[in-house]
Amino acid sequence: MRVLAVGVATLDIINTLGAYPQEDDELRALAQRTGRGGNATNTLVVLSRLGHDCSWAGMLGDDAASRRILHDLHEHQVNTQWVCVHPGGVTPTSCILSSQATGSRTIVHYRDLPEYDAAAFEAIDLTPFDWLHFEGRNVPACEAMLKRVRQMLRPPTVSLEIEKPREDIERLLPFADVVLISRAYAAARGCADSERLFKLIRPLAGSALLFVAWGKAGGWLQTADGVNRHRPSLQPPVVVDTLGAGDVFNAGVIHGLLEGKAPVEALATAVRLAGEKCGRQGLCLAPE
Numbered sequence: 029m030r031v032l033a034v035g036v037a038t039l040d041i042i043n044t045l046g047a048y049p050q051e052d053d054e055l056r057a058l059a060q061r062t063g064r065g066g067n068a069t070n071t072l073v074v075l076s077r078l079g080h081d082c083s084w085a086g087m088l089g090d091d092a093a094s095r096r097i098l099h100d101l102h103e104h105q106v107n108t109q110w111v112c113v114h115p116g117g118v119t120p121t122s123c124i125l126s127s128q129a130t131g132s133r134t135i136v137h138y139r140d141l142p143e144y145d146a147a148a149f150e151a152i153d154l155t156p157f158d159w160l161h162f163e164g165r166n167v168p169a170c171e172a173m174l175k176r177v178r179q180m181l182r183p184p185t186v187s188l189e190i191e192k193p194r195e196d197i198e199r200l201l202p203f204a205d206v207v208l209i210s211r212a213y214a215a216a217r218g219c220a221d222s223e224r225l226f227k228l229i230r231p232l233a234g235s236a237l238l239f240v241a242w243g244k245a246g247g248w249l250q251t252a253d254g255v256n257r258h259r260p261s262l263q264p265p266v267v268v269d270t271l272g273a274g275d276v277f278n279a280g281v282i283h284g285l286l287e288g289k290a291p292v293e294a295l296a297t298a299v300r301l302a303g304e305k306c307g308r309q310g311l312c313l314a315p316e
Contacts, residue, residue: 029286030081030156032110034144034173035068035163035189037086037101038120038137039093042271047129058128063310064100065122067189068163070275071282073104073311074301078283083107085152087144089117112148117141124271131267131306146172154180159286161187161278162204167196174203187282191274193217201232206285208278209240222248226256237291241277241302249295257292259299264307272311277302 043057072082084106088094090113097119101108120139127133143166154160160177162170177183188204190197193216201207209225219225222240226248229238235252242248246261280301284294305311 029158030083031072031075031159031161031282031286032083032085032152032154032157033068033072033161033163034085034149034170035066035161035165036120037064037066037069037084037088037097038122039097040065040122040124040271042124042126044126044128046127048125048127048132048134064097065272066120067191067275067278068161069097069101069106070272070311071161071279072106073101074276074279075283076105078279080283080286081107083110083157085110085144085149087112087114087117087141089113089119089141090115091117091119093119093121110148110152112144114142126269126271131270133269133271143169145169146176149173149176154184157184159185159187159282161282162189162200164188164190164197164200165194167194167199170200171203174200178203185285187278189278198232201229201236202234204233204236206237206239206281207233208281209238210274211240211242214240222258223256226250230254239281239295239298241274241298247277247295247299247302249291251291257295259292259296262300262303264303267306269309270306273302273305276305276311
């Protein structure tokens, strides 16, 4: 199946520490690695490994780090023809502290680059795609892109990731068929559990399928008729690396639904893949 994702890519600088530092600590990292990150591109890399034909639309700077990102995406067979390069722009960077004691990751992100805009999206022929995935950011531009999709005679399935409580982000909900919500968004909205979250989101999301990953507690789904379903998490023997687990969960949902699975089966796929990822470094997948 053909998937297009609109969102960001970053250069990740990942320091592995024995334990998360205290303020004003001076620690020696156990290991350091750099690589490509970003929600949309992480999800695409996983979907590509699962056999889908993937394309990315986003913005990059004009520097060596961006060229590294493009090389990585090409290595994973992700098409980048719709990428815009901002002259003189600097690649967004995430400095990440990964705690070996708990597997947690703490991210400090720096961005000084324009967002991908609706004018660039207008140039894309959307008719070949089976699925369009949007990071919920830059709300006015994203809303314009989603409206364009909804004006198509036969629009592809649309998924929307709601990761952070950005201003007016809820305006995007009516345009999505599938909404992928983060636990961080739920917490920011004062929702201590999935039931409260779904009560908040459902009136705004029409008949969309709602999914949320809740870490060790697993994942939840609400169908269009308001039925909530849960799948417990898959706990690896050792938590090695949680970085990107939410992106893997999102890819698992999209993959399952594209394969024609029932929503609850897609949830089970997503939870399994995210759990297995936490037991490994990077986005590597176990065989199906």
